[in-house]
Amino acid sequence: MTDTSDAVLHSAPGALVLEHVTRRYPGNPDPSVDDLSLTIAPGELLALVGASGSGKTTTLRIAAGYETPDSGRVLLGDGAAAPRDITRESPQRRGFGMVFQHYALFPHMRVEENVAFGLEARGVRRADRLARARSALDAVGLGGKSERSVQALSGGEQQRVALARALVIQPRVLLLDEPLSNLDPTLRQSMRDELRSTLRLSGVTALFVTHDQEDAFAVADRVAMLERGRLLQVGTPETLYHAPATRAVAEFVGRAALVSAERVGDRVRITIDGVALEARVRQESATADGALLAVLRPESLVLSETDGVPAWGGVVAGRRFAGGHVVYRVILGNGAEVEVMGDGAAAREGTRAGVRLADVPVAVVPA
């Protein structure tokens, strides 16, 4: 990549603010987006995750202007001036870039014409816009394919054309709807890194929708999790993993067993089959009263001998090698299934094993 080709994609990022946004669809009693507030700082990459039907695509379409919220506001901050209300501004005037789930490349245009279309709409002369389109294609590594038909491209190439098309107009905000979901698993891994580095280079503010938490963690600075139109938690990937705010977040993010627990000072006590074990509570964790669930990640547990030190008894139900370490699946006496990081101790499926808490803080969530 050359300096000029990077420059062509460089944006002056804006701040995007959603304020108490609600959107209902006729015939559906539950709102698709429910009182959602979210602020994305200039240059920040924010992922919106959630299961299908959680309202993430509707939120994205409201940000883009394809949908108007029933209530609430969408604001765009330009840095110096006060944020401007763009709730009712048309997508045409917003000047945002958007990468669609199926890319929405114009099938009757060549690759470079696709990328140049936004410039065409801005009245840039033909020679100029094609030159800029080609540099943008260079920047995403498709320099040699600018004259191809878009239908002759592979999925990964189409994704990069869509990205170049959205970035070449130097948008203040870039919106991406499941940009990785149409790629096969191996390609997806490398496209995550590529996507993040392209977005970082351009400096654009990006809101990115995905149902895959690994995509979100790999690409985003912060992750916002939605469930049934409501924002459950927003934070860095580390925060969501280590200090989930709710049970739903804990279950969605990473692998975790949730078992009921009680709080004793700054420690948490978990009793299974009459055996009570304790660990430190993570500081960021909720301190709500009432019933609690401990979030047991594989790394918060260790496999131990069945006698001697206090441990929960269980049966090894499965094992899987996860690079670097082995993870055992153990069914405890009360029927709960936990995953345990192996510490070298070899245990065979079907044998009895003990499980105890490792010396790491444990997160708790309201039950």
Next chain:
Amino acid sequence: MILRRARAAGWGVSVTALGLLALLLWSVVYPNVAVIVGSFERGLADWKEFASSPADLDALRGTVIVAIGSVVAALLVGVPLAFLLTRTEFRGRRVLSGVATLPAALPPLVGVLAFLFLYGESGVVTRVVQRMLGMREPPWTLSGLTAVIFVHAYTMYVYVFLFVSAGLERYDTTLDEAATGLGASRALLLRRITLPLLTPSLAGAMLLVFMSALGSFSAPYVFGGGARVLATQILVSKLNGALGLAYVETTVLAVTAVLALLLLRWLEGRRRYAMAGKGRITRSGLRSPVARALLPAFAAATVILLVLPHAMVVLVSFARDGAWTTQLLPPEYTLDNYRQLAMERELWRPITNSVWMSVLATAANAVVCFAIAYVVVLSQAPGRRMLALLAALPWAIPATAIALGLAATFDRNAPLQLRFLLVGTFWILPLAYFIRNIPIVTSAIEGSLRQMDPTLEDAARGLGASRWLALRRVVLPAARPGLVAGTMLAGVAAVGEFVASVVLYTHANRPISVEILAQVRSLSFGTAAAYSVLLILLVLLITVGARWLEGRATDTERTVNAA
């Protein structure tokens, strides 16, 4: 991906293919060759006469004007209506889309008749406008090429509407969103994205309108006034005994049609794209309050305009013949028109004629066209490409030309030349209907067979089924939707057929359409309208029957296609 591998054709299939080829050469190609040969019977004399006759040149000009004008008019009506009904939501949308295809249900001559009752010199709408404006003369006259194009706009916009609606239903609307998101104005969006992507649909519709308008006979025949088109000029020449000239005119018309077909096909095929995403229809309400207020009114007006011709024909069918002179609406109503049709044998006869002739022709279409489609799609028999081409040919040749070809070929008994005396007999009309409907039935069945996984037939044969059993239990069920739809369309076309009939009929086998014209000529509008209503009912009966058959077939079809 289904690989069609070469399959040795059994001798049975090969013989069938050759037989079909011979049949089409005899019924489709031979008559047209006879016309071309006939045009040179007097050397170049007839061609010279054509080239120097002002009437003929006028007719050629008129034909081209009508064809192009009809395409433009049909686009102007059909495209906006398709966009409106697929893209926006407004009060009255359902009603409007329910009646939008109604004009297609009017047999050609009946539509013309309805326009006469409504917009003719003493038509209802004409008189209403005349009185409202206090004019002494009618505000317009329904004659000449403009009148023809006006009628065509009503009957033919349906093609444009259907094609563009189908195109819009497949259309991936995220492409439009992508374009607006990139800053495209409505004009740029339409010019650079929407219209280019709809080109195949538009070209297909334009082709249909152009071909129909080129060969259109009823409207020019009834309202042409002083204006001439080739299709009617052919009949004039024939009736004047100038057969050679009629052959020249027919040749010119047919060649124009085939050239237009090739041109538009090329245009249609040049741009074809697969839409990547799923076609998703999002109907949006309109933002402008003015449009929101006016749209339901516009919808109501359009619905009235679309329903009016049908309503008028029904109304006039109850009017006492001769009583309706200067009044706005017929003053007296009676059931006599229908009673007469039912009581008088001579008047009932056209109805039995039409039913019988269309049943015979359509049955022949079902059998022959299924065989053609089978050979073309599922076999490797020799000559199948030729067969496919010949089966499509009658579509490109205007009906008047087909009829004249039959008249030229089967006017004598010469078995050695494969000519039989059919002109003046009952059989000439069913033959004409059969030939006209070969393309539509064949392509409908081909469509269904192409959706079938061809390995199914192999699988059946591999399980020990004879070719006959595989045909009956596997191929026929797969072909059934196309077979039902194709024969339905053929039946509808045959029962109301006018253009070929008016060239070839005899008094004994005159069909309903010819009788309607005769009644109009003798100013028995009530009787003509009663025939028209019966004709519409026949069309309705065929359509409902086909729906019922299709409904029963759906389960079988699903099973076969899902496999």
